[in-house]
């Protein structure tokens with residue numbers, strides 16, 4: 001079933017049970033995540049759920065309505081203008097087999113392994129057998145990018161797209177959406193493919209993790225794709241259901257970061273640009289490459305920005321609350337921006353040509369973020385390496401783990 005106010009089935013008499021303190025749409029039971037007020041109109045207390053308010057209000061006065069799930073098989077052919085590598089083909093077979101045999105699967109793929117292409121055959125198989133498929137991610141950027149790539153390949157298929165504020169809906173047979181949007185579904189998808197399973201806020205949000213299970217059918221399967229798996233994920237899918245793709249699709253090694261020591265922030269406060277950072281930026285711009293400079297805090301980034309602007313004439317900043325964020329990413333892609341200062345918002349989901357990366361005050365970053373950041377470079381076969389520089393106050397366990405993990409990937413060893 002998928003919930004919608006025009007639905008012809010009443011799933012629950014009221015969306016929120018005021019006594020049992022539960023939201024029937026998102027299963028929230030946390031008292032702090034409800035709002036209660038006295039309604040003059042109804043002459044009684046009304047309670048609504050704050051956890052899923054982004055999808056429209058569910059309260060203790062109105063019924064939760066929906067439309068029954070339907071299934072329809074469809075010949076979902078796709079076009080791919082290159083051949084999958086042997087390891088991609090093997091992974092693709094694992095995906096089809098997981099869908100056919102209804103078991104979960106964890107695809108442990110290095111960044112740039114070509115994950116999206118790996119799921120094409122599985123989607124085709126599922127749709128040919130009338131299964132409802134969702135490709136979801138916690139991040140809007142990733143959802144948009146995946147939707148574009150699926151749309152390019154599955155030209156004749158109608159693909160739903162849903163994320164905050166945007167809804168292109170057909171029949172929910174083949175859906176690309178954020179994990180949040182799964183609150184709208186109950187026992188509906190036979191196969192849910194979760195890209196960037198480790199990304200914020202999914203990994204730590206029990207309601208969102210629950211939404212994946214609830215939106216899936218009882219005997220359906222879930223395919224997790226991630227570059228940084230955890231023991232928890234492995235036990236969720238089952239020990240035997242992990243497949244690792246340790247190499248990028250173009251076959252080159254992942255770039256191992258170069259570590260430099262320095263205190264960028266201290267010098268910025270004295271209105272000086274750290275010499276190491278300046279030299280790295282000089283070299284990168286002289287080589288006509290572009291660079292993402294990652295900062296651990298917005299304030300630190302904005303303090304450094306005028307100094308970088310002064311030396312290099314042009315630079316831009318981006319962070320999660322920046323309304324021009326998407327247009328700046330587009331300009332960077334088109335070559336209009338050479339130096340882009342950023343918070344971790346661009347740690348994943350973006351691909352730029354001829355890109356190098358500098359991480360400032362690396363001692364602040366956890367290793368899974370650093371692994372994602374390192375994965376930004378060398379994604380294109382025309383520029384398969386790229387350079388990654390960590391500028392740090394001191395070496396940390398997380399920096400060491402990042403280097404160790406990347407080296408293990410390059411040697412083809414398992415790192416879980």
Ligand SMILES: [Zn+2]
Nearest residue numbers: 023026049052
């Ligand atoms: Zn709710």
